[in-house]
Amino acid sequence: MSLATGTSRRRLRLGGLALLAAVALAAVLVVRFDVPLERIFTVGFLNRTLMLASPIALAAVGGLYAEKSGVFNIGLEGFMIFGAITAAATLSLVGASSQLHVWLAIVAAVGVSLALTAGYAVLLIRYKADQIVAGLAVWFIGLGFAPFLASLLWGTVRSPGLASMNRYSVPYLAEVPVVGSILFNQSPLVVLTLVVVVAAWVVLYRTRYGYWIQAAGENPTALDTAGIDVNRVRYATVLFSGAMAGLGGAVLLAHAGTFIGTGDTMVDGRGWIAIVAYLFGNYNPIGAALAALLFGGLEGLQVQFQTVDIAVSGRLMGLLPYVGVIVVLTVWGKTRMPSSVGEPYESEE
Amino acid sequence: MTADAPPAVRLEGITKTFGDVVANDGVDFRLERESIHALLGENGSGKTTLMNVLYGLYDQDAGTIRVDGEPRSFDSPQDAMAAGIGMIHQHFQLVEPMTVLQNVVLGHEPVDGGLVDEDAAREEIEALCDRYGFDVDDHLETPVEELDLGTRQRVEIVKSLYRGADTLILDEPTAVLTPQEVDGLLDLLEELRASGRSLIFISHKLEEVLAAADRITVLRDGRAVDTVAAADTSRQELARMMVGREVSFDRPAREAIPGEPVLEAEELSVAGDRGLERVSEIDLTVREHEILGIAGVQGNGQTELIEALTGHRVPDAGRVRLRGDDVTDVGRRRRLEAGIAAIPEDRNAEGLVQEYDLVKNALLGNQTVPPYANDGWLDWSAVEAHAEEIIEEFDVHPPDPSATAGSLSGGNQQKFVVGREIGHDPDALIAAHPTRGVDVGSLEFIHDRLLELREEGLAIVLISSKLDELRALADRIVVMYEGTFIDEVDPTGTSDAELGLLMAGQRLDEGAERETNGRSNLEGTQSESDAEATVDRRTGGDGER
Amino acid sequence: MSDDPGRVRGALDRVAARLLDASVYERVGIAVGSTGLALLIGLVVVAAAGHNPLLFAQQLVVGSVGSTGAFTRTLRFTTLFILAGVAVAIAFRAGVFNIGVQGQLIVGGIACVLSILWLAPFVPNGTLGGVGLTLVGLLAAVVAGGLYAALPGVLKAYYGANEIITTIMLNFIAIGIVGWAVDGPLRPEDARSVRTEYLPEGVGLPSVVFSDPNFSILGLGLALGVVGVVAVGMTRTSFGYDMVTSGYQASAATFSGVDPQRTIVATMTLSGMVAGLVGAVFAIMVQGYFIDPSGIGTYGFDAIAVSLLAANNPVGVVPASLLFGALESSGSHVQIHSDVPVQLIDGIVGIVVLFVAAPELFRMLAKRTGLGGEKG
Incomplete structure (x- = not known):
């Protein structure tokens, strides 16, 4: 396949090496600290990893679309916060807790994120706002207004228990060991994420819209002279990235069932991790999703360690994904970015 | 071609201004069907602007466009394309x-x-x-x-x-090609014409235009000077029309003979940004009172070689010596202090900070050099005096140290950069494309200064894509191809065609046979290499929009 | 160029002068416009939430300058914002996005507290010992903050790791580790809240002018001193020129002999040193001990807004800090005296940053409304 260039092959090899290193580390842990690995890497862990990875993967797919088209959407974290608070507020306001209402809350979150992203996109594309500063601003606004809204609604920055998304379970099939539990006893949102990831790959590499997105980020003039409006393509991808980040936030909330607005809110850096996930995945939606899985797994380890009574502070264990991000960026930092990222496009005259 | 068929394209009275600058002034142009029509002129004469109007990139201020006899107005390249007009830009849209x-x-x-x-x-x-x-x-x-x-x-x-x-516009299509590739392109154009296409071919190179085109329109200062049939004109006539006066470009006489070696490279190997080897085991020596010219098609390792000499890039292997001292492991700043000056390839990105005024720009590269800096403290009054000196000596316009670098024309920017870089008595100078995009007055000025410096004893490495510049200035010319010096030639005894073959990677002995058997459009044009020297009359590439 | 050169020169001078004026006016205009518009949006939100916006506006004023106490509190926050703002400005000016001032100030603060607590037993009581310990604490904070910032600098310079993301991650990590330590090994057994031991008597900055125990004019003086040093360093030294030129145009700086990698690391280190100082001033002047860093105000983030408002000019940071100090101070007031959730202020700060990012928006607004039309 033409897309498997030398760099992506090298990445796969490096990824393999990283995996080996992880296995070696695990082996050391087992021997040195007598850690019961079989109790850490359980089917439950895999399932939790999938759930933890979903919000990151969704935001990452959105972010990579925007960046592929030439706009660095650094506001993913902020839009995730908006997605989470919107979903929580919707659930709280409708006051009902059926699965249908959870879906409604998710749709509302995507809608609100879309609306906010529209304003953001106009600032970025029409008014050529500094993409880095504006993206940070979205984060700050989210960090301020989400707890603000929570306080207005619930009197505190933390919501009461809200409805959460249930797993579906296919009778009999769910009983099949490992595979059954993963495929047939799963959160529908994990499946939704999978569908989004695959669809994003197909659109990006197999449809004309994908061609346009790639051209808009690499050589906008070439796209312009081919008769396609570059800024229209960019508006579309930025809107999509906001919607996906909002969806990611909503998924996070729908899995957690409570909104937490303390500190960096419940999103807690997942939007930033999403950016690293797509860099790590070399701007390929499937690669980004696999990277999200890695970070989800690091996050999931915290619970596993607690269940096997390893005396490591949960707070310290919770830092693993952040450390992982730094390691990934250090080893894979020199990603080939689309050449025109960050440059506003104006056709002559 | 029937006599009563309307021309493929007809432009009447096209006028286009940018602010106060008149790029096109009532230009008439007529492209016959199934013909190759060259648009000849110096950089800044308005060729590209005219074609951008035809291609829908610019709206003309006045004038009409007819395609196949129909009046058309194009708001965008898409409109032009729908009318069957395609354009291949100098910078590929890929x-x-x-x-x-x-x-x-x-x-x-x-x-x-x-x-x-x-x-x-x-x-x-x-x-x-x-x-x-x-x-x-x-x-x-x-x-x-x-x-x-x-x-x-x-x-x-x-x-x-x-x-x-149906109609193709090619903007300076030969600029990036080796002479041999140019031949291939010209064949292709004939093929396209034979199949019924009409072609416009923008160029400032006389010999190509004469070889390829049926008809030639010469532009000067935004006006169409004349349109002539290629068969009825001569190089001299075209050159006169382009420049408006007779042009000569003689190799100035030189007095001093090369002396002691100043800058030496020994088995130098350098990797490029992607980690691939771009310079392979190059040996190089430049002496006092000597200008060493490096010719070659862009991208054959010149950039990496320059950077290894200036200290911007660490070589993989080999040594660099300045007056016998090994400076291989010395960074740019200390090499600069030791006396290796450099004129950057890209003055906009590297030579000047566009938003700084000329005073602040006069400090660039001199941050650690007394009297501008003493123990880390800057002396701005000394810097300002230096800026005024450069402006004075190099005739920079406007003569205003508080003007921002970005507001100067390309030629004035370049004069300022050259003035600054040779300002503090270096031993060696690496001059990369010192006259790129520079008007003819500044070009002659910079050439004279370089020759003066040579007389004063400076060792100069001159990298240029202009063969006649190399021939006029250099004492020796080496040709760089795929990271090595494929050959060294005498500037006075080598033709453009021979240099072209070398630049394409063929040594002269093996190439000679092929050249006599094969066809070469450039054959016989070597004696006169006037075109390149005169091209950049106004503000060069920067002025052309 | 056949015109009379004198006339041309004169015209050029006039154009240049106007451009310069316009850009200074424009910057101030954008800063004022951004803040004004953001506050306006905040008031609209207050109204939409069912509260009285005028009352809220009044509380903002009362809470920042309405009394000596409020004003001292404003100065206290101003001090922190000046230092944090300068930390950000150093990096941004050199084209490096240090978003990690928050983490660096936390690391600086804890280093300050720990070094003082560890050394206290070996130092005589009394003023001299107190002053000595204070100086040690400041020094430790500067070193620790600098080192913690040097890490992302090295990762960016030599491994190409995007500093925006690494510094944000390092914020999370600093909060996590210091938070764990303060709640665990560093927490005294008798402490009812999450905190370290108290700093010994005598350590601190004396309140010379105001009687607020959490503010000292010496702290403000220190901050202003740092502003002066950084401003002079940026404009009058070779290193400052290297740094600022790297920020304007990295390729030109590199060509002129600046080592880009070393400059990135040096810039980050300097920025982190000043950030560490914020933590020390917070610990010594404001708190008197160290707390769970997730509970520390987000000075490091708000400082980004401060620096941007000041166009990353260290001197401009002072008025911008005064503004943000007032905003933060009124936030403390609002928290107690109003039902409007105080997080609104953080949101307003975010909106300020958003507007500062889009100067084109204001140019358009200015043109539409005819304000400063001649400039456009």
């Missing part, structure tokens, strides 16, 4: 990481069931290539970034044909 096939169909993708129908696209492109004898279909699945410039250009042409262009 998406480098995407494949050739994807680039050709971009914006006009055949779709089947929502997905791009690559098979249908492939068939159509292959049919096109078969018809015109293109080799582009050999690379359909290759990302464009892996192709050489000549192939990329053919991809651009195929792209235009795929979009249904």
Whole structure:
């Protein structure tokens, strides 16, 4: 396949090496600290990893679309916060807790994120706002207004228990060991994420819209002279990235069932991790999703360690994904970015 | 060609201004069907502007466009394309990481069931290539970034044909090609004409225009001077029309003979940004009172060689010596202090901080050099005096130290940079394209200064893509090809055609046979190499929009 | 160039002068416009939430300058914002996005507290010992903050790791580790809240002018001193020129002999040193001990807004800090005296940053409304 260039092959090899290193580390842990690995890497862990990875993967797919088209959407974290608070507020306001209402809350979150992203996109594309500063601003606004809204609604920055998304379970099939539990006893949102990831790959590499997105980020003039409006393509991808980040936030909330607005809110850096996930995945939606899985797994380890009574502070264990991000960026930092990222496009005259 | 058929394109009274600058002033132009029409003029004479108007990139202030006799107005390149006009820009409009096939169909993708129908696209492109004898279909699945410039250009042409262009505009198509590739391109143009296409060929190179075109329109200062049949004119006449006066470009006499070695490189190997070796075991020596010219097609390792000499890039192997001292491991700042000055390849990005005024720019490179800096503290009054000195001596306009660098014309920027870099008595100077995009007055001025410096004893490495510049200034010329010096020649005894062969990687002994048997459009043009020298009359590439 | 050169020169001078004026006016205009518009949006939100916006506006004023106490509190926050703002400005000016001032100030603060607590037993009581310990604490904070910032600098310079993301991650990590330590090994057994031991008597900055125990004019003086040093360093030294030129145009700086990698690391280190100082001033002047860093105000983030408002000019940071100090101070007031959730202020700060990012928006607004039309 033409897309498997030398760099992506090298990445796969490096990824393999990283995996080996992880296995070696695990082996050391087992021997040195007598850690019961079989109790850490359980089917439950895999399932939790999938759930933890979903919000990151969704935001990452959105972010990579925007960046592929030439706009660095650094506001993913902020839009995730908006997605989470919107979903929580919707659930709280409708006051009902059926699965249908959870879906409604998710749709509302995507809608609100879309609306906010529209304003953001106009600032970025029409008014050529500094993409880095504006993206940070979205984060700050989210960090301020989400707890603000929570306080207005619930009197505190933390919501009461809200409805959460249930797993579906296919009778009999769910009983099949490992595979059954993963495929047939799963959160529908994990499946939704999978569908989004695959669809994003197909659109990006197999449809004309994908061609346009790639051209808009690499050589906008070439796209312009081919008769396609570059800024229209960019508006579309930025809107999509906001919607996906909002969806990611909503998924996070729908899995957690409570909104937490303390500190960096419940999103807690997942939007930033999403950016690293797509860099790590070399701007390929499937690669980004696999990277999200890695970070989800690091996050999931915290619970596993607690269940096997390893005396490591949960707070310290919770830092693993952040450390992982730094390691990934250090080893894979020199990603080939689309050449025109960050440059506003104006056709002559 | 029937007599009563309307011309493919007819422009009448086209006027286009940018602010106060009149780029086109009532230009008439008539492109006959099935012909190759050259648009000849110096940089800044308005050729590209005129074609951008025709291509819908600019709106003309006055004048009409007719295509096939019909008056048309184009708001965008899409409109022009719909009327069958395609343009191949000097900077290719290709998406480098995407494949050739994807680039050709971009914006006009055949779709089947929502997905791009690559098979249908492939068939159509292959049919096109078969018809015109293109080799582009050999690379359909290759990302464009892996192709050489000549192939990329053919991809651009195929792209235009795929979009249904009957009239093709080629903007300086030979600028990036070796002389041999130029021959191939000219053959291709004839092929296209034979199949019924009409072509406009923008150039400032006389010999190409004479070899390729049926008719030639010369532009000067935004006006069409005249349109002549190629068969009825001569190089001298065209040159006079382009410049408005007789042009001569003599090699100045030189007095001093080269002395002690100043800058030496020994088995120097340098890797490029992507980690591939771009310079392979090069040996180089420049002496006092000597200008060493380096010729070569861009991208054959010149940039990496320059950077290894100036101290901007750490070589993989080999040594660099300054007056015998090993400076291989010494960074740019200390090499600069030790006396290796450098005129940057890209003055906009490297030579000047665009938003700084000239005073602040006069400090650039001198941050640690007394009297401008003493123990880390800056003396701005000394810097300002220095800026005024440069402005005075190099005749920089406007003569205002508080003007920002970005507000100066290309020629004045370059004079300022040259003045600054040689300001503090270096031992060696690495001059990369010192007259790129510079008007003819500044060009002569810079040439004179370089020769004066040579007389004073400076060792100069001159990298240039202008063969006549090298021939006029250099004591020796080495030709760089794929990271090595393929040969060293005497500037006075070597023709453009010979240099061209070397630049294409053929040694003269092996190339000689081929050249006599094969056809060469450039044969016989070596005696006069006036075109390049006169091209950059106004503000050069920067002025041309 | 056949015109009379004198006339041309004169015209050029006039154009240049106007451009310069316009850009200074424009910057101030954008800063004022951004803040004004953001506050306006905040008031609209207050109204939409069912509260009285006028009352809220009044509380903002009362809470920042309405009394000596409020004003001292404003100065206290101003001090922190000046230092944090300068930390950000150093990096941004050199084209490096240090978003990690928050983490660096936390690391600086804890280093300050720990070094003082560890050394206290070996130092005589009394003023001299107190002053000595204070100086040691400041020094430790500067070193620790600098080192913690040097890490992302090295990762960016030599491994190409995007500093925006690494510094944000390092914020999370600093909060996590210091938070764990303060709640665990560093927490005294008798402490009812999450905190370290108290700093010994005598350590601190004396309140010379105001009687607020959490503010000292010496702290403000220190901050202003740092502003002066940084401003002079940026404009009058070779290193400052290297740094600022790297920020304007990295390629030109590199060509002129600046080592880009070393400059990135040096810039980050300097920025982190000043950030560490914020933590020390917070610990010594404001708190008197160290707390769970997730509970520390987000000075490091708000400082980004401060620096941007000041166009990353260290001197401009002072008025911008005064504004943000007032905003933060009124936030403390609002928290107690109003039902409007105080997080609104953080949101307003975010909106300020958003507007500062889009100067084109204001140019358009200015043109539409005819304000400063001649400039456009």
